[in-house]
Amino acid sequence: MSDTPWRVGDLLHGVEVGPIAHGGHWVARHDGRVIFVRHALEGEIVDVRVTGLARRHAFGDAVTITRPSADRVPEPCPVATVCGGCDFQHVRVPHQRELKRQVVAEQVRRLAGVEWEGQVEAVHPDDARWRTRMRYHRDENTTPSEWGLRQSRSHDIVALPEQGCLIAAAPLARVPANAPEGPAVMGALEGAEAVWVAPGDPRLIEVSAAHRRWSVRADGFWQVHPQAADTLVEAVLSGLHPRPGETALDLYCGVGLFAGALVDADVSVTGIEGSTTAVAQARRNVAGARFLAGDVARVLGPRDGRCRQGSPVPGRTDLVVLDPPRAGAGAAVMAQVMARAPRAVAYVACDPAALARDLATAAQGGYRVVSLRAFDLFPQTHHVECVAIVMPE
Known part of the structure; x- marks a missing residue:
């Protein structure tokens, strides 16, 4: 009540x-x-x-x-106030970044005791046509050719306006007539062409990032902004300064983006990821790394970081990259990371509150924030991506 x-x-x-x-x-x-x-x-x-x-x-x-x-400013999309896709269309783009800066600064100050005076960095394109992956829906209330997006905080569907979705890359702005049948469809950009699949379709597409070619599922996870992968890899590598011969853990590694960048820097990498499908792709994408499938906390082992006999996860490591889901890594994983005494940790976060909570845990383990960068990889929305670098006190 x-x-x-x-x-x-x-x-x-x-x-x-x-x-x-x-x-x-x-x-x-x-x-x-x-x-x-x-x-x-x-x-x-x-x-x-x-x-x-x-x-x-x-x-x-x-x-x-x-x-x-x-x-x-006037919203350029007529369904902006009801669709769940863009909640900042009414804000001037430069001010959108200022608002995100305020949120990041407030969250890390309040939850982690970190005073941050940085800026949210613009990444082109910073206003429209930036999404390289889209998911559209329809139900019994829509015609077979009428697709839409979820209403904010609802399962109701908002039909696409005639102009299509303005934040989608042009080939993904509307669903074509020959799209797969069913209540939902996924569109992914492969080069300049759109690939349309039903959710669960195992089709793979090829994307380029970080000086490599990557094989990823059309319905799977990949950064949706076209510059996101390169931007985040650069931020992670420039923060970690990997040295040839070092060891690294890539936690929540997905299809191997950061593992590949570290392998190319002559680092020995072990990646851990909950999705067996993503791990299978990571093994194909980055032959020079080792990948393990399973819950990250369970695969890492005890909270004190002690390596179980026969465990494939090293008991100590030089570097750690974390790219957890929106909920964050959590106290157990952060404790296991700190127990391995890495010289540097890169934490990639799509939620500043979850990031701040995990940074507070790192501080309890004797690690301090030496760098925090924020990127506007979700223009016209309240979302923001951060990369924090922590090192021992």
Whole structure:
């Protein structure tokens, strides 16, 4: 039960919007209660439609802007306020990066005690046509030729406007008539051409990054911004400064992106990944590394880092790369990493809150942040990618 007197669907008039919060909301207070508002900007006066209730706060969407911010722009997409794909289309692109900077700085300060004064780095393209992978949906309420995207925080489908999706690469902006049958379809860019598959289709495509060719599933994970792989590899290598003959762990290694870059720097790499399919691709992509399939925490072993007899994972390592899912690596994995006494760790994160929590754990293990970079690899959305480098005190 919520402590607020509001109900979902209520319209709140004259709400003054406060600072941005993690997750693409702005914090506002109305009638003495907190409401997290989407599609707003700090300093605006807006009318808010309540969309959700929690015990101590509510969620809502700004539906009428009475006093707009100077950083507000017209959304170029007519479904921007309902589609879950882009929640920052109403913000000037340079200010989008400033907002992401504020979120990263606040999260690492509050959760990890790290004072960060960096900037979110622009990566071209920084406004539209940047997604190289798309997933479209349809259901019993849509015609066979009508595809759409999920509504924000819902399973409902928002039909694509006539112009298609503006953040998708041009060949992926609309679903072709000869797309696979079914309730969902995946589009992936291979070179300049779109490949369309049903989810679960094992088809492989070839992509180029980090001076290599990579074989990846068309429906699998690969960085969606065309410059993301190269950008993140550069940030990891420049932070770690790998030396020939060193050893490294690549945790949550996917299809082997960072392992390949480290192998090319004459480092001996062991990669660990939960997806057996991704591990099979990694073994083909990076023949010079060793890859293990399984839950990262379990494969690493005890929290103290002691190597079990016969374990294929080294008990000590020089370098570690972590690229965990949005929830982060967690305390157990971070403890296992620190116990191996690496001279440097690169943590790649798509969620600044999860990153900050894991950096706090690293600090408890005697490791400090020596570098933190943030990249705008998800333009028109609240998402931001970070690379943190930690080393022993």
